[in-house]
Amino acid sequence: MLQKKVCMLGSFAVGKTSLVRRYVDSIFSETYVTTIGVKIDKKIVTLDSTEMSLLLWDVYGEDSHQTVLPAYLRGMAGYLLVIDPTRPGTFKSAISLHELVNKTLGPKPFILVNNKCDLIDDWSTEPPELQEQMKLLRHTAVAEMKTSAKTDTGVEEMFAAIATALLPVTNRK
Amino acid sequence: MTFTAPLAISQYLNSISHQGSNLAFLKLDANSHVIECGSNLTYFDVTYFDEDTSIEQQVPALSGLLPVIGAPVIIANTQIDSEHFIDLHIYAYQGNQWVLLLDSTETGTQLQIEQQIRLSKDIVNEKKPD
Numbered sequence: 312m313l314q315k316k317v318c319m320l321g322s323f324a325v326g327k328t329s330l331v332r333r334y335v336d337s338i339f340s341e342t343y344v345t346t347i348g349v350k351i352d353k354k355i356v357t358l359d360s361t362e363m364s365l366l367l368w369d370v371y372g373e374d375s376h377q378t379v380l381p382a383y384l385r386g387m388a389g390y391l392l393v394i395d396p397t398r399p400g401t402f403k404s405a406i407s408l409h410e411l412v413n414k415t416l417g418p419k420p421f422i423l424v425n426n427k428c429d430l431i432d433d434w435s436t437e438p439p440e441l442q443e444q445m446k447l448l449r450h451t452a453v454a455e456m457k458t459s460a461k462t463d464t465g466v467e468e469m470f471a472a473i474a475t476a477l478l479p480v481t482n483r484k
Numbered sequence: 485m486t487f488t489a490p491l492a493i494s495q496y497l498n499s500i501s502h503q504g505s506n507l508a509f510l511k512l513d514a515n516s517h518v519i520e521c522g523s524n525l526t527y528f529d530v531t532y533f534d535e536d537t538s539i540e541q542q543v544p545a546l547s548g549l550l551p552v553i554g555a556p557v558i559i560a561n562t563q564i565d566s567e568h569f570i571d572l573h574i575y576a577y578q579g580n581q582w583v584l585l586l587d588s589t590e591t592g593t594q595l596q597i598e599q600q601i602r603l604s605k606d607i608v609n610e611k612k613p614d
Contacts, residue, residue: 314540316548323603343607345600347592348561348569353544366544371561374603382557386548398610 312355314364315477316386317470320379320412321393322404323372326426329460330393331369334470339460346371349383356474363474373404381415388477389420391469392452396425396434406444409451420476422469423452429459492577493584496556500573506587511580516540516550519580528570528585539583549574551581561592569593 319327328346332338335352350369355362370383392409395401405423412419425434437445449455453476458465493509506527511520518533525531533542540547549557549572556575563569569592573584 314544314547324607343600343604345596345603346563347596347599348563349559350563351545364544366547374606376602382559385557388548400610 312362312364313479314366315388315474316366316368317473317477318368318370318384318387318390319393320370320390320405320408321372321424322395322398322401323374325372325393325395325398325401326460327372327391327393328369330391330424330426330458330466330469331367333460333463333466335367339463341461354470356471358471358474358478361478363478365470365474373408379408379411381411384412384415387412387416387419389453389473390422391424391473392421392448393424393426395427396436397427397430399435399438402437402441402445406441406448409448418451420453420473421451422473422476423448423455424469425455425457427459427461428457428464429462431457492580492582496573496575496577496582496584505590508585510539510583512539512550512583513580514551516546516581527587528564530585545572546574546583552576561588561595563592567593 319331321327323345324343328350329339331352335354346369348371352367352369354365354367356365368383370379373379390412392405394405454472456465456469456472458469460466506524508523508525508528508530509521510518513519516538518535518539521533540550545562552574553576556573559572561569562572567589569588571586571588573586575582
């Protein structure tokens with residue numbers, strides 16, 4: 312069976328762990344519990360009659376005290392780059408993590424994820440100084456999606472999108 | 485339980501100044517098949533390996549990490565359940581790949597408590613109007 316490592320990357324508290332919990336265990340909790348290091352989950356998806364084992368690496372979020380270490384990215388096939396648009400600072404983290412991936416592994420398929428769409432009225436646009444970089448990020452992404460782990464919006468679709476992007480061309484219909 | 489570490493492990497543990505905690509090890513061949521394993525595997529809830537199957541198929545956490553050439557790969561604070569953390573060390577030694585599982589629950593738990601407090605404050609500060 313195909314096995315692909317997918318990392319959840321983003322600033323702290325953007326909802327990376329909640330997205331994985333919703334997808335893997337169908338649960339959501341309002342309580343914020345920080346991730347240190349990594350939590351690894353496995354889920355088997357079927358795409359175009361091909362089974363794929365997705366290894367989901369829920370990596371600790373970037374914050375003012377720590378950046379993601381390249382070792383956690385080793386062997387990664389693709390990633391979900393998660394932003395919380397209610398917090399403008401999370402755009403900058405997404406840009407720096409994308410740069411880290413490119414520097415460490417070269418370009419890899421990724422989905423740009425705008426999480427917490429249940430709070431869409433509180434969303435802000437990216438800071439003006441980041442608009443050019445965000446434009447490039449959107450252009451490079453396989454897709455940009457809106458999700459909410461809380462309301463279970465777009466979660467299944469997001470993981471299906473990254474899995475599809477990782478499916479070898481010969482396995483695609 | 486008395487454990488006499490193979491030289492590959494004792495030398496490595498010395499090099500990282502590791503102070504005793506629960507540990508287990510796997511020695512892998514060039515195809516990532518287990519050729520030797522030992523120490524406290526049951527602590528890590530690992531009791532059986534199929535020698536004919538790649539370790540990456542049996543231990544998802546190792547997927548994509550092997551083989552290691554050059555500097556050791558360290559994946560610190562891997563959460564294995566709601567209460568336990570391990571540090572994963574992978575390195576090459578005399579033609580084999582060695583995987584060490586070191587219990588880091590004590591330091592990981594403390595780190596999580598400190599980080600939780602710090603980041604909860606950061607979130608509150610971010611949401612304060614300028």
